Every structure is written in structure tokens, then in C-alpha cells.
Amino acid sequence: MWKDIPVPFYLSVHFFEVLNPKEVLQGAKPALSQRGPYVYREYRNKTNITFHDNDTVSYLEYRRLFFQPHLSNGTEDEYIVVPNILMLGAAVMMENLPDFVKSLMSTALTLLKQQAFMNRTVGEIMWGYEDPLINAINVIAPGLIPFKGKFGLFMDFNNTNSGLFTVNTGMKDITQVHMVDSWNGLKKVNYWRSNQCNMINGTSGEMWPPFMSPTSVEFYSPDACRSMTLVYEQSGKFQGVPTYRFVAPKTLFANGTDYPPNEGFCPCMQSGIQNVSTCRLNAPMFISHPHFYNADPSLVDAVEGLHPSKEQHGLFLDVHPMTGIPMNCSIKLQLNLYIKHVDGIRQTGDIKPVVLPLVWFAESGSIEGSVLKQFYTNLVLLPSVLDYVQYIFLGLSVPLILSAAVLMAITQEKCSLFWSSNKKSSDSNKANQAISAKNLPPVKGTVLREAKL
Numbered sequence: 001m002w003k004d005i006p007v008p009f010y011l012s013v014h015f016f017e018v019l020n021p022k023e024v025l026q027g028a029k030p031a032l033s034q035r036g037p038y039v040y041r042e043y044r045n046k047t048n049i050t051f052h053d054n055d056t057v058s059y060l061e062y063r064r065l066f067f068q069p070h071l072s073n074g075t076e077d078e079y080i081v082v083p084n085i086l087m088l089g090a091a092v093m094m095e096n097l098p099d100f101v102k103s104l105m106s107t108a109l110t111l112l113k114q115q116a117f118m119n120r121t122v123g124e125i126m127w128g129y130e131d132p133l134i135n136a137i138n139v140i141a142p143g144l145i146p147f148k149g150k151f152g153l154f155m156d157f158n159n160t161n162s163g164l165f166t167v168n169t170g171m172k173d174i175t176q177v178h179m180v181d182s183w184n185g186l187k188k189v190n191y192w193r194s195n196q197c198n199m200i201n202g203t204s205g206e207m208w209p210p211f212m213s214p215t216s217v218e219f220y221s222p223d224a225c226r227s228m229t230l231v232y233e234q235s236g237k238f239q240g241v242p243t244y245r246f247v248a249p250k251t252l253f254a255n256g257t258d259y260p261p262n263e264g265f266c267p268c269m270q271s272g273i274q275n276v277s278t279c280r281l282n283a284p285m286f287i288s289h290p291h292f293y294n295a296d297p298s299l300v301d302a303v304e305g306l307h308p309s310k311e312q313h314g315l316f317l318d319v320h321p322m323t324g325i326p327m328n329c330s331i332k333l334q335l336n337l338y339i340k341h342v343d344g345i346r347q348t349g350d351i352k353p354v355v356l357p358l359v360w361f362a363e364s365g366s367i368e369g370s371v372l373k374q375f376y377t378n379l380v381l382l383p384s385v386l387d388y389v390q391y392i393f394l395g396l397s398v399p400l401i402l403s404a405a406v407l408m409a410i411t412q413e414k415c416s417l418f419w420s421s422n423k424k425s426s427d428s429n430k431a432n433q434a435i436s437a438k439n440l441p442p443v444k445g446t447v448l449r450e451a452k453l
Contacts (some may be wrong), residue, residue: 005206009042009365011065011157014290015125016305016357017080021117025349030356032305035080038122039071042363048164055171056181060161061204065154076123083337083356084118086133086151089283091342094141101141102344108136109347116339116347125359128152153335153359162222165204174210178203178324180220191225191279194264201227205331208324217246217317224287224333225279226265228252230317238327239372241380243318250294253287270296273336273355284338289313290360291334302354313360322379327367334360 014036024030043066046059067076087109094102112132120129128150163184170177180200183189188198202208202218214232221228230246237243254271256263265274272295273286292299293308300306318328340353367375 005044006371007365007367009044009363010068010071011040011042011361011363012037013040013126013154013359013361014038015080015082015122015359018082018117018356019305021081024351025116027350027352029352030303030354032303032357034305035078035122036073037071038074038076038126039068040065041068042365047161051169052166055169056166057169058164058166060164062159062161063157065158074122076121076126078122079119080122080125081117081119082125082358083339084114084116085153085283085337085358086131086137087114087347088116088339088351089285089337090133090137090141091345091348092284092338092340093282094345095342097141099344102342105137105140106345106347108140109133109345112136114347116349116351124152126152126154127158128155167204170209177209178207179209180204183220183222189225189279192264193266196261197226197264199227201229207326208319210322210324212244212319212321212324214244214321217319224274225276226274230315233316236318238318238366239368240376241320241327241372242322243327244321246317246319248289248294248315253289253295269338269355270299272296272299286336286338286355288334288336289315290332290362292357299355303356306357315362320375320379325367325375326365327375329366330362330364332360332362334358 014034015038016032017035018024019031019033020028043064044061046061048058048060050058052058069075090105094105114133129152130149131151134149134151165183166181166185168176168179168181180203181187183200186200188195188200190198192198200220202220205219205221208217214235216229216231218227218229220226229249229252231249233245233247235242236245251259251262253274254262255268256266257268258271262268262274267275269275269286272292273288276285276287277283288295288299289308290313291306291308293310293313295308300308313332315332316330317326319326335358336355337358338353338355339351340348341351342348
């Protein structure tokens with residue numbers, strides 16, 4: 001189960017289409033429409049499994065994604081109007097460069113017919129498209145973007161691994177099983193500004209140590225470039241199996257002002273979004289909950305078309321507390337781009353500063369079929385049967401105990417009567433002997449003396 005996870009995982013992707021791109025360039029509030037979901041079946045398998053002498057094991061886990069038309073609301077060939085992520089992102093990144101560099105960039109954008117918004121297919125946005133802008137940026141501002149060729153939001157998700165995880169086996173200490181020892185050889189990352197924020201805590205997010213307490217769980221997420229803590233919300237059942245539900249606290253993406261421990265993730269903006277530029281090519285990217293759920297209301301008000309709700313946009317994790325195995329989960333994140341007018345780059349128009357939602361996605365999975373049946377039988381049904389058998393044996397033993405007690409009482413009573421009768425008979429005999437001895441005539445002394453002779 002650990003090597004090749006039999007749980008069917010699905011990646012559901014929702015894009016935000018910009019309905020008024022021309023008006024946004026003139027300073028209007030962006031109007032968004034959610035498109036999708038575009039659903040992909042996700043297969044995971046571990047390779048390069050290596051056990052070490054210090055009770056750890058290393059592995060690479062690969063993900064493969066396959067589009068599921070029957071589960072999707074649309075196809076990969078559909079066109080969507082979205083921000084030109086490369087152009088608008090590069091513009092913000094170049095804001096503090098000399099004016100002549102920005103002017104040169106603006107001229108190149110004109111020659112390449114680049115605009116602030118583009119009309120691309122879902123497949124292109126997901127898996128990449130050729131863009132001459134990539135080469136132009138590499139010429140004008142070398143090192144600004146450390147890649148060449150195609151650009152796509154989910155290029156690193158398919159047929160790739162999430163890094164080399166080294167985790168504890170729990171051979172000597174079961175409480176440490178699945179806990180991450182290192183990631184890509186690192187005990188901590190160097191993306192953030194504090195040791196606490198750079199720490200690699202918890203597991204890899206697949207399983208947790210057994211005998212869990214209803215407090216919190218931690219895991220390291222390479223996609224979010226950080227460790228994340230979920231807190232206990234409630235106990236429940238999934239298909240009859242007892243679970244603890246863990247959810248994201250409101251402080252997960254809070255800024256350093258509202259939650260000082262998060263100061264290391266800054267520079268920050270409003271609470272509810274986290275700046276991930278340091279681990280995303282220095283692009284002005286932010287992650288959040290979908291639709292800015294649990295975020296500062298000003299983020300929702302800055303655009304039209306968002307409707308945050310816990311039921312649709314809150315992430316959760318249902319774990320069987322005895323084994324630490326997730327029964328049902330849905331981890332949801334939203335990717336946002338900070339856009340604005342940049343002096344010297346005409347293509348940015350009069351765009352007002354805004355954190356613009358691009359896409360949100362959910363990785364979801366639940367145990368089902370024969371695996372769920374086996375899990376339920378071994379960990380729920382059999383223990384319940386044993387409990388019932390215990391009570392049955394206890395119930396059957398009560399009459400036996402009572403019968404034994406009654407029999408013992410009767411036996412004791414008979415013994416008591418017997419000993420009492422014997423005692424009376426003995427006392428009567430002694431009395432009769434005493435009476436007989438009293439009635440005998442006195443013996444003369446001479447006769448006694450003669451007897452002695």
C-alpha cells in the first residue's frame with residue numbers, strides 16, 4: 001500500500017476567465033467567471049526506494065495525470081481568456097530596473113505582438129505553449145526567468161517527481177514512522193526569512209504515525225514550498241470507519257501582522273495569501289485558499305465573481321486515528337498573480353494593483369472498493385465482533401457463577417448441619433459417660449491396694 005498507493009486520486013482544476021480584459025487595462029475591477037472543473041486521474045508510484053542504516057528510507061514519487069472527459073465540465077481544447085502570466089509577471093519583476101531596460105522590453109513586446117491578456121486553450125495553459133517572449137526576456141534581462149522553451153502552469157505536475165523524500169521507518173520508534181528526515185537532502189529549506197518557516201516538519205502528506213491524538217497534523221508540501229499544519233475539527237466516520245477530521249486554521253496564510261510566526265513568509269500583503277515568489281522564479285505569485293476563503297475581505301472585493309465557502313473551498317483531511325491512514329481528503333490551493341501598471345511598459349495600461357486569481361485546484365482521494373472493505377473488516381468489524389464475543393462470554397458466565405455460588409452455599413449448609421449433628425452426638429455421649437461414672441459404687445481402698453499387688 002505504501003509503495004503503490006491503491007487509492008484513486010483526482011486532480012480537479014478550475015480556471016478563472018477574465019470577462020472584461022479591455023476594461024481592466026483602463027483601470028476597471030476584473031470580472032471573473034469560473035471555468036471547469038477539468039478533471040485528471042492521478043497515479044502515483046514510488047521508485048528509487050533505498051533503505052538506510054539509520055532506520056530511514058528514501059524514495060522518489062512520480063505523478064502521472066490522465067484527462068477524464070466524463071468527469072470534466074469541458075475539454076482541454078476550450079479557449080479561455082486569462083492574464084498573460086509571463087508578460088505581466090515580468091513587468092512587475094522589472095519595475096525597479098533602469099528605464100531604458102523597461103523601454104526595450106516594451107518595444108520587444110510590441111514587436112512580438114504581446115498583450116496583457118491572451119486567449120489560450122486549457123491544454124496550453126496546463127501543459128505549456130511555445131512563446132517567443134521567453135527568448136526575448138532571456139536576451140533583455142538574462143537570469144530573470146531560469147527556463148527556456150515552453151511555459152505552462154502544470155508542466156511540473158505530470159510525469160515528474162516531487163523531490164527525494166527520506167522518511168523514518170519507525171522500526172525503533174513507531175511514533176516517528178513516516179516522519180520526514182530530509183527532502184532533497186535538506187533538513188530545512190532556504191526559501192523563507194526565518195528558521196521556523198524554513199523547517200521541514202511532519203510527514204510527506206500520505207500517512208501519519210498511528211494512535212493519533214485529536215490535536216493537529218503536519219506535512220511538508222513541495223508545491224507550497226513549506227510545511228503546513230492542520231488542526232483537529234471533529235470526529236466522524238467515513239463509510240463506517242472512525243476518523244478525525246483536520247482542517248486548515250485561519251492562521252495558515254495569515255500575514256506577519258495578524259500572526260507573528262508567519263513573519264518569515266513575508267514580504268506580506270493582506271492576510272489570507274502567501275507570497276511564494278522566492279520559490280516560484282521570483283514571479284509575483286501568491287497562494288491562498290480557493291476564492292480567497294478565510295482571507296481578508298478586501299481581496300474578494302477587489303474582483304467580481306468570487307463566492308468563498310467552507311463547503312466548496314475549505315481543505316480537509318479525514319484520518320483513521322488508530323493507523324494514521326487517510327480515508328478521505330481534499331487538499332485545495334489557489335494560484336494568484338499580482339498585476340499592476342508599471343511605468344515604462346505600455347502594455348500594462350492603467351491596470352490597478354490587484355491580486356488576480358488564476359486557477360484553483362483540488363487533489364482529492366478516498367479509500368474505496370476492496371481496499372475499503374478489507375480495511376473495514378480488519379479494523380472495524382473484527383474488533384466489534386471480538387467486543388460482542390467478550391460480552392457474550394461474560395453473559396454466559398453469569399449463570400455459571402450464580403449456579404456455582406448457590407451450589408457452594410448449599411454444600412456449606414449441609415456441611416454445617418453435619419458438623420453440628422456430630423457435635424451434638426459427641427456432647428451427648430460425653431454426658432452419658434459422665435452420668436454412668438457418677439452412678440458407679442465407690443471402690444474400697446483395700447480392694448484397690450490388692451489390685452495393685
